[in-house]
Amino acid sequence: GNSVTQMEGPVTLSEEAFLTINCTYTATGYPSLFWYVQYPGEGLQLLLKATKADDKGSNKGFEATYRKETTSFHLEKGSVQVSDSAVYFCALRGGGFKTIFGAGTRLFVKA
Amino acid sequence: EPEVTQTPSHQVTQMGQEVILRCVPISNHLYFYWYRQILGQKVEFLVSFYNNEISEKSEIFDDQFSVERPDGSNFTLKIRSTKLEDSAMYFCASSFGGLGTEAFFGQGTRLTVV
Numbered sequence: 001g002n003s004v005t006q007m008e009g010p011v012t013l014s015e016e017a018f019l020t021i022n023c024t025y026t027a028t029g030y031p032s033l034f035w036y037v038q039y040p041g042e043g044l045q046l047l048l049k050a051t052k053a054d055d056k057g058s059n060k061g062f063e064a065t066y067r068k069e070t071t072s073f074h075l076e077k078g079s080v081q082v083s084d085s086a087v088y089f090c091a092l093r094g095g096g097f098k099t100i101f102g103a104g105t106r107l108f109v110k111a
Numbered sequence: 112e113p114e115v116t117q118t119p120s121h122q123v124t125q126m127g128q129e130v131i132l133r134c135v136p137i138s139n140h141l142y143f144y145w146y147r148q149i150l151g152q153k154v155e156f157l158v159s160f161y162n163n164e165i166s167e168k169s170e171i172f173d174d175q176f177s178v179e180r181p182d183g184s185n186f187t188l189k190i191r192s193t194k195l196e197d198s199a200m201y202f203c204a205s206s207f208g209g210l211g212t213e214a215f216f217g218q219g220t221r222l223t224v225v
Contacts, residue, residue, distance in 0.1 A: 032212075032213070034213055036216075042218060043202060043216050043217055043218035043219045044154070044202060044216040044219075045216070046213050046215070046216075049213055089153075089154060093213070093214070097142055097159060097166075097167075097206065098144065098156045098159050098167055099144070099146075099156070099204070099214050100156065101153055101154040101155075102153065103152075103153045104153060104154075
């Protein structure tokens with residue numbers, strides 16, 4: 001079945017550092033890929049998405065490119081801020097329309 | 112901006128009691144979902160609902176659980192005879208359509224079974 005694997009956290013960075021959170025997926029067909037973010041005490045917010053191979057999703061300085069050849073959707077940001085501290089979930093939607101989530105990666109950004 | 116709303120934000124219940132978690136999906140959405148997140152763990156799919164019936168459910172969604180869309184706006188999750196291990200954050204979500212469209216999530220209901 002479909003699944004998502006993302007790097008374990010926590011990830012601790014200093015402000016203005018470069019962020020990469022790795023995500024790979026297993027799926028039949030052509031799923032849509034997403035990154036969701038969960039700030040402390042809050043729900044899940046869509047951060048960005050990509051619906052086909054080579055699409056790049058971007059939002060708030062975050063980017064991720066749908067790589068079908070490597071079945072990856074790594075999240076990157078060039079310069080993180082303290083306010084980016086949150087849990088980041090990689091996710092996919094394939095046949096059946098349910099969203100399947102990775103385990104989540106907690107990011108701590110120090111001032 | 113339209114959003115999915117869930118009530119209550121926090122529910123405490125005694126073991127063995129029944130609880131109903133409520134959700135108002137985005138009004139023109141057609142697909143509805145419930146997910147569960149046990150503290151510190153991954154977000155798990157429970158059930159999807161389309162055209163007034165369950166379209167898919169996970170192995171977690173056993174006879175203890177049921178869903179209903181009692182009117183044109185609400186979508187509920189009922190948990191019968193709650194157990195300690197049902198304590199979790201429950202998220203409702205909705206989407207307009209299929210592939211290429213994202214699901215929008217509510218803020219969640221934290222259920223604590225004591």
